[in-house]
Amino acid sequence: MKKVRIASGSSYWGDMLEPAIEVAEKGDVKYIGFDHLAELTMAIMQRMKAKDPTKGYIPDLIPWMDALLPICHPKGIKLITNAGGVNPEAAAEEVIKIARAHNITNLKIGVISETDMFEKMKELRAKGMEFPNLDTGEKDIESIESKIMAANAYIGADMIIEALKNGADVVIAGRVSDTALYVGPLMYEFGWEFKEPYWDRIGAAVTIGHLIECAENVTGGLSGQWDKVKNMAQIGYPIAEVSENGDVLLSKVAGSGGILNQWTVKEQLTYEVHDPANYIMPDGIADFTTVKVQEVGEDQVRVTGMTGKPRPEKLKVQVGYKDGFISEGLILLPWPDAYAKAKQAEQTARKRFEIVGLKARELRFDYVGINTLHGELAPEPNYEPNEVGLRIVARTDSLEEAGKVGREATHLWTLGGTGSSYGTPYRPRPVISLWPTLVPRDEVPLKLTMKEV
Amino acid sequence: MPKVLLKDLTYTRSGDKGDISNIGLIAKDEKCWEIISREITPERVKQHFGQMVQGEVKVYPMPNIMALEVVCYKGLGGGATRTLRFDVTGKAMGTALQRMEIETD
Numbered sequence: 001m002k003k004v005r006i007a008s009g010s011s012y013w014g015d016m017l018e019p020a021i022e023v024a025e026k027g028d029v030k031y032i033g034f035d036h037l038a039e040l041t042m043a044i045m046q047r048m049k050a051k052d053p054t055k056g057y058i059p060d061l062i063p064w065m066d067a068l069l070p071i072c073h074p075k076g077i078k079l080i081t082n083a084g085g086v087n088p089e090a091a092a093e094e095v096i097k098i099a100r101a102h103n104i105t106n107l108k109i110g111v112i113s114e115t116d117m118f119e120k121m122k123e124l125r126a127k128g129m130e131f132p133n134l135d136t137g138e139k140d141i142e143s144i145e146s147k148i149m150a151a152n153a154y155i156g157a158d159m160i161i162e163a164l165k166n167g168a169d170v171v172i173a174g175r176v177s178d179t180a181l182y183v184g185p186l187m188y189e190f191g192w193e194f195k196e197p198y199w200d201r202i203g204a205a206v207t208i209g210h211l212i213e214c215a216e217n218v219t220g221g222l223s224g225q226w227d228k229v230k231n232m233a234q235i236g237y238p239i240a241e242v243s244e245n246g247d248v249l250l251s252k253v254a255g256s257g258g259i260l261n262q263w264t265v266k267e268q269l270t271y272e273v274h275d276p277a278n279y280i281m282p283d284g285i286a287d288f289t290t291v292k293v294q295e296v297g298e299d300q301v302r303v304t305g306m307t308g309k310p311r312p313e314k315l316k317v318q319v320g321y322k323d324g325f326i327s328e329g330l331i332l333l334p335w336p337d338a339y340a341k342a343k344q345a346e347q348t349a350r351k352r353f354e355i356v357g358l359k360a361r362e363l364r365f366d367y368v369g370i371n372t373l374h375g376e377l378a379p380e381p382n383y384e385p386n387e388v389g390l391r392i393v394a395r396t397d398s399l400e401e402a403g404k405v406g407r408e409a410t411h412l413w414t415l416g417g418t419g420s421s422y423g424t425p426y427r428p429r430p431v432i433s434l435w436p437t438l439v440p441r442d443e444v445p446l447k448l449t450m451k452e453v
Numbered sequence: 454m455p456k457v458l459l460k461d462l463t464y465t466r467s468g469d470k471g472d473i474s475n476i477g478l479i480a481k482d483e484k485c486w487e488i489i490s491r492e493i494t495p496e497r498v499k500q501h502f503g504q505m506v507q508g509e510v511k512v513y514p515m516p517n518i519m520a521l522e523v524v525c526y527k528g529l530g531g532g533a534t535r536t537l538r539f540d541v542t543g544k545a546m547g548t549a550l551q552r553m554e555i556e557t558d
């Protein structure tokens with residue numbers, strides 16, 4: 001039976017490069033997928049492009065390609081990335097420069113244009129279509145229209161497959177779904193199509209994409225296995241050896257750090273999923289409740305039994321809009337009476353906010369070391385803490401009001417009781433709120449351009 | 454009745470989608486699965502989290518891997534980009550759920 005080996009080479013903007021180099025050199029893979037985008041990244045990219053039209057892609061693209069192209073091109077390893085952000089064309093120009101600097105020739109690059117849906121959605125609204133907020137149920141997108149920064153559709157693997165059919169060595173996309181980076185090459189290699197009888201296979205590809213797209217999160221990162229992991233600092237990225245029937249053997253480069261066992265796979269399988277029987281992606285709907293997970297060796301896990309349903313008729317569009325500012329401050333209070341001093345400092349800050357007339361949408365105080373993470377579920381300490389932090393944070397409509405929060409937080413440097421300690425003040429940060437909604441698939445334009453070095 | 458903490462029965466990983474907190478709870482063995490699949494209900498999870506979860510809670514079983522998917526709507530104080538919580542993506546929500554006391558029989 002035909003098998004294809006595919007690895008993950010990044011799971012977020014800022015991830016580690018060394019494990020990607022390791023899978024390229026030693027992983028015996030044919031494809032590496034790179035996810036660099038989170039939910040609000042597109043709005044950040046849009047802001048970068050507005051300042052400089054040659055930007056708007058993920059800056060990590062440059063060191064990644066600089067390190068990986070010279071290793072991967074001679075071996076025929078194909079690289080599939082969403083680092084194009086809102087400007088895949090500019091990202092492609094950078095890749096071309098890098099290829100030339102390394103004297104690489106015969107490099108084909110597939111560029112999938114980003115689909116900004118802002119104008120399109122205006123047209124559709126004029127025709128009476130509505131775009132309710134999927135999370136909150138709010139109906140009236142016009143209430144945020146003047147503040148919209150970006151509206152990007154999560155597209156599927158269609159154009160990745162097309163690029164590979166055209167011989168692409170590198171595929172640069174923007175907001176393709178994370179799983180599409182892996183679904184694309186698998187569908188291309190096995191000749192699966194978006195129709196019967198392939199939905200179970202595509203369901204398998206979506207599941208495999210979900211399992212490896214978060215890279216180190218399936219090989220020991222963020223895991224209940226944290227105390228069993230060997231050599232976390234040199235963690236290996238996951239490799240999926242996929243069979244034509246959709247079954248997969250997950251592994252990592254022998255000798256790399258981390259751990260890959262039934263628990264790390266199950267953790268990732270449940271990660272950021274709603275209904276596990278209907279994991280909805282642009283390419284298909286995977287059913288995680290039919291999957292079998294089996295340890296077959298050290299750092300080797302076989303996953304079988306994947307199933308799926310036809311892809312949805314609508315695609316998710318993530319609308320990002322400006323929504324004021326968040327400002328915060330932190331002081332740390334030492335023993336003795338650290339907690340009592342922190343509580344007094346909260347009262348002082350609250351009164352100061354009244355005096356300066358702070359207009360905040362929301363105001364929050366956390367006691368660092370006591371309840372920052374578990375909030376009201378955290379029990380009161382029954383011991384004398386060595387130190388307690390007081391974190392002050394507020395959301396405001398204007399930068400001016402946000403400035404008041406930071407300013408009053410710094411006043412606690414002197415008003416906070418014996419030993420009040422502080423670092424560098426934080427700057428207020430703009431808030432980008434999200435309005436997820438659905439658009440008909442047919443209304444989302446897909447465009448592929450091939451370039452060659 | 455004997456009681457244990459949910460942390461002793463499960464592994465957990467949690468994350469976010471907008472203002473929704475998604476918590477995976479993976480039973481450590483069949484006995485643990487029997488207990489959590491019986492005891493972890495939307496009502497109990499909702500009650501456990503109190504003000505931390507403002508919306509509805511759903512619990513989806515995954516008997517194939519002896520796990521539960523716990524979905525908490527309005528669970529992150531507004532979602533990663535606008536919440537005032539330090540834990541903007543709800544990575545610690547799973548461990549907060551693991552504080553729950555469970556009756557074992």
